[in-house]
Amino acid sequence: MAKRNGGGPATAESMASKQRDISVSEFFLKNRHLLGFDSPRRALLTAVKEAVDNSLDACEEGGILPEIAVELEQTAETRFRVTITDNGPGIVKNQIPKIFAKLLYGSKFHRLRMSRGQQGIGISAAGMYGQLTTGAATRILSRIKGAQVAHAMSVQIDTRQNKPAILSDTEQDWLPTFLPVNAEGQPEGDPVVSRHGTSVSIEMEAAYQRGRQSVDEFVKQCAIVNPHLSLHYRMTLITKADPKAKADATPAAPATVCVTYHRAIKLMPKIPDEILPHPHGVELGMLMQMLKDTESRTVRSALSSDFSRVSAQTALDICERAGIEPKTNPTRIAHQQSEALYKAIQGTKLMRPPTDCLSPIGEAQILAGLQKELRADFFTAVTREPAVYRGNPFQIEIGLAYARPQENEGLGNEEPVRVMRFANRVPLLYQGGACAMTKAVVGVNWKSYGLAQPKDALPLGPVVMLVHMASVWVPFTSESKDAIAGYAEIIDELTLGLQECGRRLSVFLHKRHHELEAARKRSYIEMYIPHLALGLKDILQLSDKEEDKVVTDLKKMLEKTHLDV
Amino acid sequence: MSKSTKIPNAPEIISKKAAAQKIMAVAGEIHTDIVKKHRKPEMVFPIRSLQNVRFDVKRGHFEILGKTATRTLSYNTVKTFAQSMRLLATTKNDLLDKDDIAGKREVYYNSKSWGECRFDEQPESDTLLDDIEAMLAINREQLGYIPEERGGDVTGPLVVIDQDPGNGKDIRIDCTKLGTGAWSIPSRVEHLRFEAGKAKFILAIETASLFQRLVHHRYYEKAHCILISMSGVPTRACRRFIRRLADDQKLPVLAFTDGDPYGYCNIYRTLKVGSGQAAHINRFFCVPQAHYLGVTPQDIADYELEDATHPLEEADIKRAKDALKNDPFIQHHKEWQDALNHMLKLGVRVEQQAFAKHGLNFVLDTYLPDKLKKNKYLP
Numbered sequence: 001m002a003k004r005n006g007g008g009p010a011t012a013e014s015m016a017s018k019q020r021d022i023s024v025s026e027f028f029l030k031n032r033h034l035l036g037f038d039s040p041r042r043a044l045l046t047a048v049k050e051a052v053d054n055s056l057d058a059c060e061e062g063g064i065l066p067e068i069a070v071e072l073e074q075t076a077e078t079r080f081r082v083t084i085t086d087n088g089p090g091i092v093k094n095q096i097p098k099i100f101a102k103l104l105y106g107s108k109f110h111r112l113r114m115s116r117g118q119q120g121i122g123i124s125a126a127g128m129y130g131q132l133t134t135g136a137a138t139r140i141l142s143r144i145k146g147a148q149v150a151h152a153m154s155v156q157i158d159t160r161q162n163k164p165a166i167l168s169d170t171e172q173d174w175l176p177t178f179l180p181v182n183a184e185g186q187p188e189g190d191p192v193v194s195r196h197g198t199s200v201s202i203e204m205e206a207a208y209q210r211g212r213q214s215v216d217e218f219v220k221q222c223a224i225v226n227p228h229l230s231l232h233y234r235m236t237l238i239t240k241a242d243p244k245a246k247a248d249a250t251p252a253a254p255a256t257v258c259v260t261y262h263r264a265i266k267l268m269p270k271i272p273d274e275i276l277p278h279p280h281g282v283e284l285g286m287l288m289q290m291l292k293d294t295e296s297r298t299v300r301s302a303l304s305s306d307f308s309r310v311s312a313q314t315a316l317d318i319c320e321r322a323g324i325e326p327k328t329n330p331t332r333i334a335h336q337q338s339e340a341l342y343k344a345i346q347g348t349k350l351m352r353p354p355t356d357c358l359s360p361i362g363e364a365q366i367l368a369g370l371q372k373e374l375r376a377d378f379f380t381a382v383t384r385e386p387a388v389y390r391g392n393p394f395q396i397e398i399g400l401a402y403a404r405p406q407e408n409e410g411l412g413n414e415e416p417v418r419v420m421r422f423a424n425r426v427p428l429l430y431q432g433g434a435c436a437m438t439k440a441v442v443g444v445n446w447k448s449y450g451l452a453q454p455k456d457a458l459p460l461g462p463v464v465m466l467v468h469m470a471s472v473w474v475p476f477t478s479e480s481k482d483a484i485a486g487y488a489e490i491i492d493e494l495t496l497g498l499q500e501c502g503r504r505l506s507v508f509l510h511k512r513h514h515e516l517e518a519a520r521k522r523s524y525i526e527m528y529i530p531h532l533a534l535g536l537k538d539i540l541q542l543s544d545k546e547e548d549k550v551v552t553d554l555k556k557m558l559e560k561t562h563l564d565v
Numbered sequence: 566m567s568k569s570t571k572i573p574n575a576p577e578i579i580s581k582k583a584a585a586q587k588i589m590a591v592a593g594e595i596h597t598d599i600v601k602k603h604r605k606p607e608m609v610f611p612i613r614s615l616q617n618v619r620f621d622v623k624r625g626h627f628e629i630l631g632k633t634a635t636r637t638l639s640y641n642t643v644k645t646f647a648q649s650m651r652l653l654a655t656t657k658n659d660l661l662d663k664d665d666i667a668g669k670r671e672v673y674y675n676s677k678s679w680g681e682c683r684f685d686e687q688p689e690s691d692t693l694l695d696d697i698e699a700m701l702a703i704n705r706e707q708l709g710y711i712p713e714e715r716g717g718d719v720t721g722p723l724v725v726i727d728q729d730p731g732n733g734k735d736i737r738i739d740c741t742k743l744g745t746g747a748w749s750i751p752s753r754v755e756h757l758r759f760e761a762g763k764a765k766f767i768l769a770i771e772t773a774s775l776f777q778r779l780v781h782h783r784y785y786e787k788a789h790c791i792l793i794s795m796s797g798v799p800t801r802a803c804r805r806f807i808r809r810l811a812d813d814q815k816l817p818v819l820a821f822t823d824g825d826p827y828g829y830c831n832i833y834r835t836l837k838v839g840s841g842q843a844a845h846i847n848r849f850f851c852v853p854q855a856h857y858l859g860v861t862p863q864d865i866a867d868y869e870l871e872d873a874t875h876p877l878e879e880a881d882i883k884r885a886k887d888a889l890k891n892d893p894f895i896q897h898h899k900e901w902q903d904a905l906n907h908m909l910k911l912g913v914r915v916e917q918q919a920f921a922k923h924g925l926n927f928v929l930d931t932y933l934p935d936k937l938k939k940n941k942y943l944p
Binding site: 521524525527528529531532534535536538539540542546549550553554557558561 | 588589592593595596599600603604605638639640643644646647648649650651652653654657658679680681682
C-alpha cells in the first residue's frame with residue numbers, strides 16, 4: 001500500500017526509496033503482545049515458560065527424566081535475571097547460536113508431532129526481548145553427554161538480518177547442579193548433579209507479582225501436569241534498605257521463594273510419533289507450499305506420499321475430481337488448479353488421521369500430579385479417546401479434585417472453581433475467558449453434579465479442574481499461546497470429559513453428604529438418648545446398669561433404622 | 566372423695582399417688598419396649614385441635630373425638646421423647662412425691678439444668694406439658710402445675726367457703742364485704758362451696774375496667790347478680806369456677822364482651838363450650854348454661870353506636886371467616902352465623918366501653934337493664 005507524502009502524489013521512485021526490509025526487532029517490538037511480552041510481568045512468565053518448554057521437550061526426546069531449575073533474580077528495580085537449567089541431552093556447539101539467537105529457527109515447525117513448542121519463536125524471542133530492554137546478551141552453558149567440558153556462549157541477535165552474533169565463546173568445566181529444598185525452603189539432601197544439560201540465562205526488564213498469573217503458579221502447574229518432572233524454583237528479590245521498615249512492625253513480603261517440586265512418578269511419557277499432515281487439516285497456502293516443496297514428480301504421488309491417509313487410488317480420485325491430469329508435475333500446478341485441488345480434497349471422504357501419535361498424560365499420572373500438590377478428599381481423572389478436528393488428531397484429558405477448602409489457598413464453597421488449562425502439558429495462565437476450555441467448563445450443567453453454578457459462569461466450590469489438550473497442532477487463538485480456539489469437535493470432547501468427571505464427583509458428593517448426615521444424626525441421637533434413659537431411671541428408680549442397658553439398646557435400635565437413610 | 570355423687574360432672578379427682586403411678590406405668594411400658602421387646606417405644610396422645618372435637622348438643626360443650634397421634638421414637642422425635650421423660654420424672658419426683666407446685670415458666674427454667682435437653686423457648690415446654698396432660702388424661706392442675714395467669718375476680722352477693730391450706734378449716738369469704746376490691750379465683754376450685762341465696766344470675770365481663778365501674782357503683786346490689794371479671798379468654802379455673810357456681814346455685818350465666826370476633830369466637834365460645842386446645846378436658850372446663858348478652862352487632866344500631874366503632878382489622882375478618890368455616894359451635898347456631906355475617910357486613914367492631922358515648926354510666930343505668938328486661942340473648 002502506498003503511503004502519501006506531504007507534497008504531491010508519490011512516484012514509484014519516491015516510494016521505492018522508502019521500501020526496505022523490516023527488521024525482526026522492529027517487527028517484534030510492534031508485535032510483542034502477540035508473543036507474550038506485552039507487560040513486564042508477563043514477559044517474565046513468557047521467558048520462563050519458553051525455556052521450560054524447551055527443556056522438557058529436550059529431556060523427553062532424549063529419554064531423560066527431567067530435572068529443571070528455574071531461578072529468578074532481581075538485579076534492579078525493574079530488572080530480572082532468568083536462568084533455566086536442565087539435565088537434558090545438551091546442544092551441540094554450532095547449533096547454540098541459532099537456537100537462542102535466531103527467530104523462527106527450530107525443529108518443531110516443519111513437522112506434525114505433539115510437542116510443547118511449535119513455532120521456534122519462543123526462546124529466541126525471550127532473548128531478543130532481554131537484549132532490547134537491557135542490552136544484555138543471552139548466556140548459554142551446555143554440556144552434551146560424554147563431553148569433557150561445557151560450552152559457554154554469549155549470543156545476541158543481529159536484529160537487521162535475524163542472524164546470531166556470538167559475543168563470547170569459551171569452554172568451562174560446568175555440570176548442571178540442582179539443590180533440593182524442604183517445605184521451609186531450606187536445603188535438604190544432596191545436590192543433584194548431572195553429566196549433561198543446558199542452562200540459559202537472560203536478563204530482562206520484568207516485574208514480579210504473586211497470583212494466578214505468576215511464575216510461582218506456572219511452575220506449580222508444570223509440576224502437576226508433569227509428574228515425572230523434578231523442579232527447583234528459586235526467586236530472589238532485592239531487599240530494599242528502607243529505614244522506615246525497621247520501625248514498622250509488619251514484616252515485608254518474603255524476598256525469597258524456594259520450592260522443590262518432587263518427582264511423583266519415574267515413568268517417562270511415551271514419545272509422540274511424527275505424522276504426515278492430513279489433507280483435511282491443510283490450508284490452501286500450505287497446500288501450494290507443499291506442492292512446491294515436494295520431492296515427488298507427479299501430483300498423484302505427491303498427494304499419496306506427503307499426506308497421511310491418501311492411497312494411490314484416493315489420490316487418483318482427487319485428481320479426477322479436481323480435473324487435473326494426475327501425472328502433472330506438482331511444481332507446475334497453477335494457482336487456479338491448486339484451488340480446484342483444494343476443493344476436491346475437502347470434498348473427498350478420507351480416513352481419519354492416525355491418532356496413536358499422541359502422548360496423553362494418562363489418568364494415573366494426572367492423579368499423581370494433583371495428589372502431590374493439593375490437599376483434597378476426592379480425585380478423579382479421565383483420558384478421552386483421541387479425536388480429530390480439521391484433520392489434526394487431538395486428545396482431551398480432565399482431572400478433577402474436590403479440595404479441603406481450609407487447606408488450600410483460594411478455594412472455597414463460595415469461590416468459582418479453579419480451572420487449570422494445559423496444552424501439550426504447558427500451563428496456560430492468560431486469556432482464560434477466551435479459551436474453549438473455560439467455555440466448555442461453563443457450558444456443562446454442574447448443578448446436576450452437585451455444584452452450585454451461577455448462570456453462564458464457572459461453578460462454585462472448592463474444586464480444581466485440570467483440563468489438558470494434547471495435539472499435533474494446538475489451535476491457539478494467537479501466537480502468544482494463551483487460549484484454545486473453540487472448534488466444535490474440541491468443545492464436544494471437552495464437554496464429554498468434564499461430564500464424566502462430573503458424574504464421578506456427584507457420586508462422591510452424594511456419598512459424602514450421606515456420611516455427614518449419618519454422622520450428624522448419630523451424634524444427635526447420642527446426645528439425647530442418655531437423657532431419655534435418665535428420665536426413665538428417675539421415674540422407675542432403675543439401677544445404673546439398667547440405665548446403661550437402655551442407652552445401649554436404644555442406640556442400637558435407632559442407628560439400625562435411622563442412619564442408613 | 567367420691568365426686569360423682571357430691572359434685573356431678575367434676576373432673577376425676579386423682580390422688581397424687583395415683584398420678585405418680587400413672588406416670589410410672591407410662592414409663593414402665595416404654596422401658597419394657599426398649600429392653601425386653603426391642604421395639605421402638607411409643608407415646609399416644611389425643612389430638613388437641615378443633616379438628617378433633619364435635620359440638621355435643623345434648624351436653625352443650627365440645628366433646629373430643631377419638632383421633633390420636635402416636636409419637637414413635639425416631640431420629641426426629643428423640644429430643645422430644647427425652648424431654649418428655651425428663652419432664653415426667655420431674656413431675657413425679659419433684660411435684661407429686663413432694664406435694665409441691667410449679668408454674669409453667671418455672672418448668673421452662675427448671676429445664677435449663679438438663680443440658681442439651683433443655684427447652685429453648687417456653688412455648689416448647691408449654692406444648693409438651695399439654696401433651697403430657699393429654700397423654701395421662703390428668704389435667705395439669707392435678708399434677709401440681711399452677712397456671713401463671715390469674716383466674717379472674719368475683720364480687721356480688723356470694724359467700725365462698727374455702728379451706729385454710731394449713732389446717733383445712735373452713736374460711737367464709739363474703740364477696741359483698743371486700744370493699745372496692747374483689748376476690749381472686751384460685752387455680753384449684755374443686756373444694757369450694759357456695760352460698761348465693763340472693764343472686765339471680767352471674768354476669769361474666771371481659772374487661773377489668775368495666776368490671777371496676779360496675780363494682781364502684783355496686784351494680785350487683787341493684788341487679789342481684791354475681792360479677793366476674795374474666796380479663797380476656799377465661800382461664801380454666803375461671804371457667805370451672807363459673808360452672809361449679811352456676812351448677813351448684815342453679816344460676817343462669819350471661820356473658821358481656823367486646824363486640825368483635827375475638828369476643829364472640831374466643832372468649833364467649835371458650836367459656837361456653839371449651840376450646841380445641843383443651844379438647845380432652847372440655848367437659849369440665851365449660852359453662853353450657855351461658856348465654857351471650859352483648860355487645861351484639863344489632864346493638865350498634867339499637868344504641869346508636871355507629872360513630873363509636875372501629876373498622877374490622879384483617880385479623881378480625883380472618884377470625885370471623887375461620888369460625889364460620891371451621892368452628893363446630895358457630896356452625897351449629899344459625900343466630901351466631903347471622904351475627905358474624907352481620908358484623909362482617911358492617912365491617913366494624915364495637916367495644917364494651919363504647920356506651921360511654923351516652924354518658925359514663927349509660928351502660929349500667931340503661932344498657933344492662935334494658936337487655937335484661939328484653940331477656941333476649943344469643944345462644
